Structures are given as C-alpha cells and as structure tokens.
Amino acid sequence: MSNPNQTVLLHRALYMQQAIKQAAETFADFASFAISRQGAHYAVAISDIDAEADGDVVAEFCNFALYNTMQRKRKKI
Amino acid sequence: MTAQETQTPTVERLDDAHSRVTLALEIGLYPIDVLYGAAYIFIDRAYVLLDKDEGVGRPGRYLVHLRGKNPMSHEQLLALCGEFGNELLSQALRRKVVKQNQKIIEEITTQAIAGAAGGTLPTDFLANQDDGLDFLDDPLGIAVPWEEKFKKKKDEPGAAP
Amino acid sequence: MSLPASVPLHKVKAEALVPFNHRRIGGRWLVSNDLGDHVFLTDAEFTTFVQAETRPGDPLHERLVAGNFLAGTVDVQTQAARWRKKKQYLFYGPTLHAFVLTHRCNHGCQYCHSSIVGMERTDTDMSIETAERAVDLAFQTTSPGVTIEFQGGEPLANWEVLQHVVEYARQKNALAGKALSFSLVTNLSLMDDDKLDYLLDRKVQLCTSLDGPADLHDKIRIYKNGSSHELVVGWMKKINDRYKAMGLDPNLYRVEALPTITRPALGRWRDVVDTYVSVGCRAVFLRKLDPFGFAARSAKTLGYSMDDFVQFYINAVEYILELNKQGTQVMERHAAIMLSKILADEEPNYLDLRTPGGACIGQIGYAPDGSIYSSDEGRFVAAMGDDMFKVGTVMDTYDRLMTNAQTRALVMAGLNDGQPDCVSCVYKPWCGQQVEYNYKTQGSLHGRMRDSVWCKKHKSIFDYLMAKLERADPEEMRIFERWTTHRVLDHFLQERSAL
Known part of the structure; x- marks a missing residue:
C-alpha cells in the first residue's frame, strides 16, 4: 500500500455501522480504523496501514463491510 | 417483472489502467436486496463499493464501483459490467419466482430433509425455512478464506509484527 | 416461449x-x-x-x-x-456414499478434478478409524440402499482400507439389511490377480476411464510406466472374461468405462465409440469436461465451447444409432437416462437430472481426512481451495448433517421450482441442476440458467432427443425402447446376510 492513511466513505443507507465496526475489528492487525458520520456517509479514516500486508487492506476492508452488512440485513428479513 | 426492472445499469466510468468501472442504476428499479445479491456474487473476484447519489433535479441513483482483484482488460471490464447487469435481472426474477412458488418449495424441501433425516426435524427448522430464499445463499461466508489466508501469513514465524 | x-x-x-x-x-x-x-x-x-x-x-x-x-x-x-x-428419493436420505480413500495417484491426467499427490504421500490416505466412522454414518441413511463408491486419487493405492471398508460394511449390513453394493472407480494400473480375485468375490462393481483410442487416451491420461490405454483395455478384457466364466450374462455384466471428452476428441466421435464397442462395452457415457480442478486449469488446451460439445454429442449419438441399425447394440447413457424419464416414465435417480439435486440428500463425499462434502463435485471445489460444500466431518451426527442450514440451503437452491427459466421450461419435469456446478461457473448456488452451460447442455440434448421423438422413426423408436428397458444388476447387491 503506497498511502498509509486513507478515508473511505460508506453510504449510511447501504452499509450498517455495526457491520463496518466488525470489518474494522477483522482488520485491526493491519490498520487502525476511526468511524465517524459525515453527512449521508460513514467516514472511515484508515491509518497505520501495514505496508507488509499481502493485499489491498482498504479494498478488502470495504468488501468485508459490505458482506457483513448483507449478512446482518439478511438476519432481519 | 415490470418494464423498468428489465433496464440494465449504465456504465458511468471505465478506467482500464486501474481495472475499475462504475455502474449506475436508478433507485427504485430493483429492490435493495437484489442489488446486494448481485454485489455478493462479485466479491470473490472484485472489490465492490456501493454508493448512492441522491440526485438533484433527477432521480437518485445507486453507484456500483467494481475493481478487479486481478488486472482486467477493457473487454474483460465490459464483460464484467454485462455480467453484473445479467445478475441483477436474474436475482430480481428469481425473487419473484421464489415468492410465487414459495409454498411448493417449502413443502418439497421439508419433505426432502425429513425424508433424509428419518422424519426428525429440529424444532427451529420450519422457522428458519426461508434461509435459502434470499440473496445470500452461502451460509459459510465467502469472505472468510481471504481473512484466514491473511492471518496465517501474519502468524508465520518471521512475519512482520 | x-x-x-x-x-x-x-x-x-x-x-x-x-x-x-x-x-x-x-x-x-x-x-x-x-x-x-x-x-x-x-x-x-x-x-x-x-x-x-x-x-x-x-x-x-x-x-x-x-x-x-x-x-x-x-x-x-x-x-x-x-x-x-x-419422487421416491424425497422420502429417504443419501444412497451414494463416495469414499475418497487417498489423494495418491500414479497417473497425471490433464483434466483430473481431484487434488492428487505423488504415490509417496501416504499421509493423504484415509485411516481405518476414519473409514469405519464413515461407514457408520453411511449406514444411518434412511435410504433402503447404500452404495459405497471407492474413489481417489487411485483408490487401489489404499488397498488395506478398501478391504477393511468392504468387510466392515458387510458386517454392519448383517444387521442393517440394506441393499448394499460397492463400486470401485479405478485406473486399473495397480490391479493384480489377487486384488481382482478379492473384488470379484466380494462383488465390487468395477468402473474405469477410457477416453477413446490409444493415441487420444494416452495423450491425456499420462502414465509414466507405459501406455495407460494398453493397461486399461487389457484389464477390461480380463475382467469381462472372468464375469463370463462366473456365468454372468455378458450383455449385462461388463466393466463400466467412462470417457471424458477433451478438445482433441471433438472430431473423433467415431473413434471414441468404436473403441468402446471394440472392448465390449454396451454403453458409452459421453461426459463433458467439467469446470473443476485440473480441468479448469487446462481449459485453454483441452476445453471447448458448449456448442462444440453438443455438435460432438449429436455426431456421436447419430453414429451410435447407425451402429444399432446395423445390429451392434450400444447405447449412449445420457440419452438413455433422459429417454427413461420421458418414454418409460421412470425416475432413474440420476443425481444430475433430478430436482432437488443430489447434494447431501442424494449423495455424500467422504474425504481422507474425515471431511464430509455435499457430493463428489463438492469435494472437487474443496480441492481448489474452497470449502463451500464441506457440510461436516465424520465426527458429526447423521441428523446434524441432514438438517443443518447448509444442507437446507443446498436443497432449496437445487429445486427447479425456484429457478427462473426452469419454471417455464418444457423440460422441467425431467431435468435438474447441480448447485456445485452453478457455484463454480457462475458464483452462486442458484446460478443463472439463461447463460448457464449446464442448462445449455441439457436443453440441447433434450431438444435433439425430442426432435427424434417428434419424428418418431419406427426403427429409432425401437432402439430407444431397448435403451429404456431397465435391467437390474442384482449380482452386485450384497446378500442381506452376507456373513
């Protein structure tokens, strides 16, 4: 990862906060995550991204956040 | 399916250099779980980010950002877009079919499982009967292998702390 | 439409x-x-x-x-x-129990879908303890029949466990009284007279792979110790002779062989069929290359489009019909299964063409390490590093295996009634789908039948056969009638009190 700090915006209508937190916990060994609200989005500030990590931590984190959201919404159906 | 629901998403942006593409589809064309369902199919080979553009003076849109986990050619990106559109249609249609045939599906499934289990079904079996009917048909979670692989690498002796 | x-x-x-x-x-x-x-x-x-x-x-x-x-x-x-x-199969559990006795194999087949390893890797063999536990589970099925199919790798490489499973299952069946049978899927390279004596004595049905004439077979099924074709054909002849000597009807009792159709075979339908006829086979099961394992990796060299396969299939069946008209009795198995359903109103319980599909409730696959998969194909997916279809282990209870959320999801996904296209397809009453195939080729258990090669293959074959039925040529109808006459191979059923 060339940029050790990034912010991703996840729309609040499409991602659940608990799901994002869960993804952040999964990736806690590889980066630090701070979640805040920013208008219609959750802003996830990702810092201290492990340069040794094998893969794109931010993009994988987003996939996990989406997947966790799907799982949680599914349980509600 | 309504005529609206047969519309496919439009390609908003296509970036060959980074194997990235953004698709847009009008909010309301498909139920949200159809969008999730289609997105789910792609998360093993692409990074998927969903977003919503509320739209000022025009209908709002869902934006689907896809980036190949491996480099993709222009043609492959276009094929990915087409496949996403097909998946949306397929999921929407399947949702309707399942709803229409829900009774027979439940009855056959119950009979098949009861037959295999010798008539003893767990007490919560019927309550959970619709587990297979929605967009997530993978009770294991497709995302797990990457995580395991990732952690294993970290846990290896000599791996970076 | x-x-x-x-x-x-x-x-x-x-x-x-x-x-x-x-x-x-x-x-x-x-x-x-x-x-x-x-x-x-x-x-x-x-x-x-x-x-x-x-x-x-x-x-x-x-x-x-x-x-x-x-x-x-x-x-x-x-x-x-x-x-x-x-729909009798809805009223009982899995009949087919595939025991993967080892991952070891001495062939290097270019399309192999198993996760094979070298012959020195005895650590990939199924242990006697795991095998016994698997047999215990198999006998808990609510099905009146149990077929234990030995697979690999090359299952003969784990001969001791194979024999143990046969003896242990026969012993259990003395009490259980099921319709028990065994089959062995082998490349025959490790066969010898002693093993054959035992297998014939214990009525283990033998099944092998034969891809056509020697040049075709040996090019794909690579055996470093010589010609795989020569070896297979030699043993097939010997085994068929032994069946005859045992007084079994040679029209019914023969080594079953299956070809896998690869790209080099596409233009050689006559050669493939002729090879089968020449070794005494009465049936050819023209199987398409599947999307699992090496087959997926070697698709660039061995693969082909579904259109190519369908054309091959039609050419081959036309040739088979021609041979029948000239007096040579040989059938194509896929066509025979479909015609049995359509013409004879039978349900042969062929797991690929039933609804719901066979995953878990029709068959189970037992891996050497004790993992249990929804099917043979489920463990092929696992061999590619994805445990999606692992439904448990031999340490689980049978009830849990049959009633857990995964099994339920697999059953529901394998129902034609939940599939767009299938619900409105004229072939719905005779067709089925395979959730593992859907998953591997299209990413979800449900797949999309509209652009599924699975659907295309079956629809094309149904179309071809239905066009024949619509035309109703009397000679061809007589041939089809023969193909749909079901004869039970009861010799392979173990006696209920075998001990």
Whole structure:
C-alpha cells in the first residue's frame, strides 16, 4: 500500500455501522480504523496501514463491510 | 417483472489502467436486496463499493464501483459490467419466482430433509425455512478464506509484527 | 416461449388446463406438464387445446386426457401416487456414499478434478478409524440402499482400507439389511490377480476411464510406466472374461468405462465409440469436461465451447444409432437416462437430472481426512481451495448433517421450482441442476440458467432427443425402447446376510 492513511466513505443507507465496526475489528492487525458520520456517509479514516500486508487492506476492508452488512440485513428479513 | 426492472445499469466510468468501472442504476428499479445479491456474487473476484447519489433535479441513483482483484482488460471490464447487469435481472426474477412458488418449495424441501433425516426435524427448522430464499445463499461466508489466508501469513514465524 | 400468433390471449382458458410449458420442436409444439407427460401438437391443435375447445370423442381430446392436460379429467389419486413413486428419493436420505480413500495417484491426467499427490504421500490416505466412522454414518441413511463408491486419487493405492471398508460394511449390513453394493472407480494400473480375485468375490462393481483410442487416451491420461490405454483395455478384457466364466450374462455384466471428452476428441466421435464397442462395452457415457480442478486449469488446451460439445454429442449419438441399425447394440447413457424419464416414465435417480439435486440428500463425499462434502463435485471445489460444500466431518451426527442450514440451503437452491427459466421450461419435469456446478461457473448456488452451460447442455440434448421423438422413426423408436428397458444388476447387491 503506497498511502498509509486513507478515508473511505460508506453510504449510511447501504452499509450498517455495526457491520463496518466488525470489518474494522477483522482488520485491526493491519490498520487502525476511526468511524465517524459525515453527512449521508460513514467516514472511515484508515491509518497505520501495514505496508507488509499481502493485499489491498482498504479494498478488502470495504468488501468485508459490505458482506457483513448483507449478512446482518439478511438476519432481519 | 415490470418494464423498468428489465433496464440494465449504465456504465458511468471505465478506467482500464486501474481495472475499475462504475455502474449506475436508478433507485427504485430493483429492490435493495437484489442489488446486494448481485454485489455478493462479485466479491470473490472484485472489490465492490456501493454508493448512492441522491440526485438533484433527477432521480437518485445507486453507484456500483467494481475493481478487479486481478488486472482486467477493457473487454474483460465490459464483460464484467454485462455480467453484473445479467445478475441483477436474474436475482430480481428469481425473487419473484421464489415468492410465487414459495409454498411448493417449502413443502418439497421439508419433505426432502425429513425424508433424509428419518422424519426428525429440529424444532427451529420450519422457522428458519426461508434461509435459502434470499440473496445470500452461502451460509459459510465467502469472505472468510481471504481473512484466514491473511492471518496465517501474519502468524508465520518471521512475519512482520 | 410465447404463444403462436394465432392464439388471442383473452381466449386462453387457463382454468380448464393443467399448468403446462411448451416449446417449438420440429414444426410442432411440444407441451409438457409437471407430472412428466408430453404431447406434440400442430399449431391448430395447440390453439384448440389452449382454448379448451376439444370434445370427448375427438382424437385430440383423448390424447390430451391421456396426457393429463385437461384439468377436469385428471384422476388426482392416480396421479398423486405416480408423482410419489417418481419422487421416491424425497422420502429417504443419501444412497451414494463416495469414499475418497487417498489423494495418491500414479497417473497425471490433464483434466483430473481431484487434488492428487505423488504415490509417496501416504499421509493423504484415509485411516481405518476414519473409514469405519464413515461407514457408520453411511449406514444411518434412511435410504433402503447404500452404495459405497471407492474413489481417489487411485483408490487401489489404499488397498488395506478398501478391504477393511468392504468387510466392515458387510458386517454392519448383517444387521442393517440394506441393499448394499460397492463400486470401485479405478485406473486399473495397480490391479493384480489377487486384488481382482478379492473384488470379484466380494462383488465390487468395477468402473474405469477410457477416453477413446490409444493415441487420444494416452495423450491425456499420462502414465509414466507405459501406455495407460494398453493397461486399461487389457484389464477390461480380463475382467469381462472372468464375469463370463462366473456365468454372468455378458450383455449385462461388463466393466463400466467412462470417457471424458477433451478438445482433441471433438472430431473423433467415431473413434471414441468404436473403441468402446471394440472392448465390449454396451454403453458409452459421453461426459463433458467439467469446470473443476485440473480441468479448469487446462481449459485453454483441452476445453471447448458448449456448442462444440453438443455438435460432438449429436455426431456421436447419430453414429451410435447407425451402429444399432446395423445390429451392434450400444447405447449412449445420457440419452438413455433422459429417454427413461420421458418414454418409460421412470425416475432413474440420476443425481444430475433430478430436482432437488443430489447434494447431501442424494449423495455424500467422504474425504481422507474425515471431511464430509455435499457430493463428489463438492469435494472437487474443496480441492481448489474452497470449502463451500464441506457440510461436516465424520465426527458429526447423521441428523446434524441432514438438517443443518447448509444442507437446507443446498436443497432449496437445487429445486427447479425456484429457478427462473426452469419454471417455464418444457423440460422441467425431467431435468435438474447441480448447485456445485452453478457455484463454480457462475458464483452462486442458484446460478443463472439463461447463460448457464449446464442448462445449455441439457436443453440441447433434450431438444435433439425430442426432435427424434417428434419424428418418431419406427426403427429409432425401437432402439430407444431397448435403451429404456431397465435391467437390474442384482449380482452386485450384497446378500442381506452376507456373513
């Protein structure tokens, strides 16, 4: 990862906060995550991204956040 | 399916250099779980980010950002877009079919499982009967292998702390 | 498929008709219902039918009554009993239990879908403890029949455990009294006279791979110690001779062999069929290359489009029919299964063509380490690093295996009634899908039948056969009748009190 700090915006209508937190916990060994609200989005500030990590931590984190959201919404159906 | 629901998403942006593409589809064309369902199919080979553009003076849109986990050619990106559109249609249609045939599906499934289990079904079996009917048909979670692989690498002796 | 232009929608009397699907075949309409009946109608007949304008005594009316297409004339009790008979598999658990005795193999087949390792890797063998636990589970099935199929790798490499499973299962069956049978899927390279004596004595059915003539077979099925083809053909002859010497009907009892069709075979349908006939086989099962394992990795060199396969298939079956007309009795297995369903109203319980599919409730795969998979294909997916279809281990209880959320999801996903396209397909009563195939090729258990090669293959073969039935050439119909005459290979059933 060339940029050790990034912010991703996840729309609040499409991602659940608990799901994002869960993804952040999964990736806690590889980066630090701070979640805040920013208008219609959750802003996830990702810092201290492990340069040794094998893969794109931010993009994988987003996939996990989406997947966790799907799982949680599914349980509600 | 309504005529609206047969519309496919439009390609908003296509970036060959980074194997990235953004698709847009009008909010309301498909139920949200159809969008999730289609997105789910792609998360093993692409990074998927969903977003919503509320739209000022025009209908709002869902934006689907896809980036190949491996480099993709222009043609492959276009094929990915087409496949996403097909998946949306397929999921929407399947949702309707399942709803229409829900009774027979439940009855056959119950009979098949009861037959295999010798008539003893767990007490919560019927309550959970619709587990297979929605967009997530993978009770294991497709995302797990990457995580395991990732952690294993970290846990290896000599791996970076 | 839309209605003919001559049928005004408002005149269709849906309430008078049993729900049906239809498709244009050879200039007429093929109409089918969920009970498994079919009829061919001209445009005019079709219009009369959907407008429910037939009258008792009309030949068309009588055909429609006989085919259970007119709602008011269906004998519900009789048809319910018929449906129940054909759906018998819904009333009991898995019959087929695939034991992967080892991952070791001495062949390097370019399309192999298993995760094979070298012959020195005895650590990949199934242990006796795991095997016993697997047999215990297999016998808990609610099915009256248990077939234990030995697979690998090359299962003969773990001979000690193979023998142990046979003895242990026979012992258990003395009490269980199931219709127990064994089959061995082997490349025959580790066969010797002692092993053969034992296998024949214990009535283990033998099945091998034969891809066609020597140059084709040996090019794909690479055996470093010599010609795999020579070895296979030699043993097939020897085993068939032994069956004959045992007094078994040579028309029925032969080594079963299966070809896998690769790209080099596409133009050689005659050679493939001739090879089977020359080694005494009465059946050829023309199997498409699958999307699992090495097959997926070698697709660039061995793969082909579904259109190519279908053309190969049609060429081969036409040739097989030609041979039959000249007096050589040989059948294509896929066609025979489909025709048995359509013409003989039978359900051969072929797991790829039933609904729901066979995952878990029709078959189970036991890996050497004790993992249990939904099917053979489920463990092929696992061999590619994805445990999606692992439903448990031999330490689980049978009840848990059959009733857990995964099994339920696999069963539901394998139902035609939940599939767009399938629900409106004229071949629905005879067709099925495989969730593992859907998952591997299209990313979800449900897949998308509209662009599924699975669907394309089966629809194409059904189309081809239905065109034959529509034409109804008397000689071909006689051949089809022979192909659909089911004869039980009861020699391979273990005696209920085998000990």
